[in-house]
Amino acid sequence: MNTLPTKDQIRQWITENPGLTGKRDLAKAFGIKGDARIDLKRMLKELEAEGGLEKKARSYREPGALPPVSVLLVLPPDSNGDLFAQPLEADAGDSPPRILIMPQKGDVALAGGMKILARLTPVGGQDYGYQARLIRALGSNPLKLLGVFRSSAEGGRIIPVDKGVDKEWKVARDHTFDARDGELVEAEQVGPKRLGLPQARITARLGDPNGPRAVSLIAIHQHGIPDQFPDAVIAEADAAQPAPLGKREDLRHLPLLTIDPIDARDRDDAVYAEADPDPKNPGGFLIWVAIADVAYYVRPNSALDREARKRGNSTYFPDRVVPMLPDVLSGDLCSLHEHVDRACMAVQMRIDAHGQKLGHRFTRGLMRSQGSLHYAQVQDAIDGNPDAVTAPLLPILTTLYAAYDALKRARALRQPLDLELPERKIVLSDEGKVTSVAFKARFDAHKLIEECMILANVAAAEELVGLKRPLLFRVHEEPSQDKLESLREVAEASGFTLAKGQVLKTAHLNRLLAQAQGTEFDELMNISTLRSMTQAYYNAQNFGHFGLALRNYAHFTSPIRRYSDLIVHRALIAGHGWGDDGLSAWDVENLDETAKLISDTERRSMVAERDTNDRYLAAFLSERVGNEFAGRISGVQRFGLFVKLDETGADGLVPIRSVGREYFHYDQDRQVLIGSDTGIEIGIGLRVNVRLAEATPMTGGITLDLLNIEGATLPTGRAKPGRYQPRKPGKFAAKDAATKRKVVRKRR
Structure with missing residues (x-):
């Protein structure tokens, strides 16, 4: 039987452990389990009602006390040069406690008016109530960068690797971290922002930037x-x-098969199909999809679980994978290798001759x-x-x-x-x-697996909705009206139509894509339609x-690489x-936070993978500077044109000056550039x-010179040799104003 603590014991624990004051922390500290948690919850409510505790963001503390981590x-510095701070909590009171900031070596220099996140320690016997240790400054500086270190007598400078960042960072001699000239380094800004080069200190040395797999x-x-996985993981x-x-x-009697890319690093899913023996379903099939049972190995709130949640997903690069789980699991125990027993979560789905799902059954096997x-x-x-491998399996593959x-x-119907x-x-x-x-x-083998996985994901979502169980849905909302209107304008400019005045369905967009198929605008309409879509996320x-x-749609089929x-x-x-390894109470309580976290990590991985591909492509093309390439305009901005090269799919920038x-004039609504003298319009999809001109592997930047559009060189306008011709944006400014008035009227 659980013994409940007294109210005094609860108050004492919260005072001594300001970082462990949630209801679960208290239950763990006092060994409270099962139904006794209800009594603990009642006691906390009583303490709150009596004024002995106050609740903030699912944690408890003494009335008037500040949380251990505060904004x-x-x-401004006092007469002795000491820095104090005050809490930004809305209810900090008329006389907020004084907080002394205890600077540490290497901290960002602070000034009056800055907002910071700090860890607080209560103190007694002083004219201030807390000491604060800086965690980070908020909204005040771009803290981190990655770049190449160039040493000098005074210390050195860092040349950033980010595309579009051309300002170097200055490093003092005592902040070089013993980095060598030409090394790839990670650094953070130190000192206040001021005119001139930002000051930095090197925090990590990453080796030769031109080395293999850098x-x-x-x-x-x-x-x-x-x-890097922590030791506990x-x-x-x-x-x-x-x-x-x-x-x-x-x-184990089912002849399940895994079908993956030739260089697959893990095998999440296996499939099998057979004709439905039920005479009431002529031409129908039973489709099995078996998925690695990761939940058996990654238990709620274990070190493995916490790390997997933090990572959110595996990240794939051309030369390596950063896995969500250690290799002993992702590459071995969880991976569905051939001819070995593996734990799985499986679903049998019954479809009719027209591919409609008639029912399903889940099992743990x-x-x-x-x-x-x-x-x-x-x-x-x-x-x-x-x-030799597939010949004996041909009957299974045929089915x-x-x-x-x-x-x-x-x-096709959907x-x-x-x-x-x-x-x-x-x-x-x-x-x-x-x-x-x-x-x-x-x-077709790709599409086969995709359709089986989609069907299994639908079945999982429907099963949990039917069981009234919480879950994470994979959500993809319809495009915004603004993006649809932009797509419609591109379509109409290309001679196609996208119907108005009806609830948008994917069938409408497919009809638009079908109109463009086989024409010179095929790729343009595919790119424009993709850009009109919203980003999918978890919720x-x-x-x-x-x-x-x-x-109803949820992700069920890739637990090795997706949380x-x-x-x-x-x-x-x-x-x-x-x-006992199912969804825990903590999982349920934090489902919204988990959805936001893993949606963010998914986007992070996508950007990292894209940046890596850009750098590899720039490296590949760097030896071909001066060569000519065919491509298509994939984006239009005020500062230039983005061109996707046919041969490699690389994206390069044609600066507006060339x-x-x-x-x-840049027409943002139509995504075109319009010549002020000739009236020529340059838009997405044109062949060029x-x-x-330049390919920089370190940043992934590719710069191009425009030679011709649709086989014709650009007109030179009315400019005459030796005579300056002023720019003429005036008539287009008037058009812009008229367009804005029109948009405002529409939105009202």
Whole structure:
């Protein structure tokens, strides 16, 4: 039986442990479990009502006490030069406590009026109530940068690697961290902002910036992606053992197969299909999708769990992967390797001859993959060229493709957004040098797996909605009206139509893409449609998935590399009573925060992966400066044109100064540049020829010179040799004003 603490004991604990004052912290401290938590909650409410405690953001503290980590306003130095601060809490009172800032070596220099985040320690017997240790300054300085160190007698300078950042940082001699000339370093700003070069101190040395695989290392540090597992996490992973059959359903008789990229680092999912034996479902199929049971190894609130949640997902680069889980799990125990027993979460889905799902059944099982195949290998087998591995599996593959044919019919009826956006693949040598850049081949085998995974994700969402269990939905909202209007203008300028005055559906966008298919505007409409879309994200509330045209959708199929899927697995475990490793009370209580966190980490990984590809492409092209390339305008801005090169898919900038010899007005609504003299319009989708002027591997920047548009050189306008012609933006300013008035009237 749990013994409840007295109210005095609770107050004493909160006083002595200001950082552990949540209800769960208190329950853990006093060993309170089960129903006794209700009594603890009642006692805390009584203390709050009596004025003995106050509650702030799910934690408790003494009335009038400040939280251990607070936002402070720095006051001007006093007569002794000491810095004090006051809390920015709305209820800090008429006489807020005095807080003395205790500076540490290397802290950012503070000045009166700055806002800081600081850790507070109560003190007694002084004329101030707290001491503060700086955590970071808020909203006042770009703290971190990555760059190449250049040494000098006074210390040195740092040349940033970020595209668009051209100001160097100055490093004093005692802040160089013994960095060598030419080394890649991480640094942070020190001292107040002032005119001239910002002051910095080096905090980490990252080695040769031109060394093998330095490109992805730059992205990892630049975007703050955790790439080292704490010792406690590694210890938990190393202690893991294969899951026994126990109460699991034995699925080892099913000839499940994994089909992945040829260079796959982990294998989350396996598939199998068979004709439905039920005579009431002629032409129907039973499709099995089995997914690695990561929840068995990554228990709620374990060190593994906390680290996986912090990372949110795995991040993939051409030369490495930064995994969400240690390799002993992601590459071994959780990965569905062939001919070995593996714990899994599986769903059997019954579809009719038209690919419509008639029902599903989830189970927690033990499986044994009959083959680890790759996409091209499977496609070759189906096309009549099986190899020694796929030949004996051909009957299984044939049935899978038959089931896929049915799923295609359902997809055609549902009409998800059908964009054609080929992916590029960067191939590296063993030394980390780019050997080739090509577009990835896309086979029916890819689409087969995609449709099976989508169906399983839908089943998982529907199952948990039916069980009334909390989960994380994958949400994709419809485009905003402003973005739709921009897309409509691009379509109309290209001779196509996008209907107005109706509830937008993906079918409408697909009709627009079909109009453009095979025309010179094909790529333009695909790019413009993609840019009109909102960013998908995770949410505990279900707002549907616009792009897939689905009402209920959750991520279930990749728990090795996505934390969202692990949450869905835990929800299924809890909903079916399959063990004590299901969704915990803490998981449920913090579901909104988890959704925001992993949505942010997903975007972080996407940006890091894109930046890395840009740098590799710049390195690949740096040896071809002066060469001419064909491409298409992919973006228009006031400062120039973005061009996507056909050969590599690399994006380069044509600065506005090299676009013709006249002033160009930028029409933001239509995304075009308009020549002030000639009236020529330059917009997204036009074919161009360019010359490579510069490629900088360190930043990924590519600069191009424009040679011609649609095979024709740009007119030179009315400019006459030897005579200055002023810019003529006046008539376009009038047009802008008229456009703005029109937009304002519409929005009212």
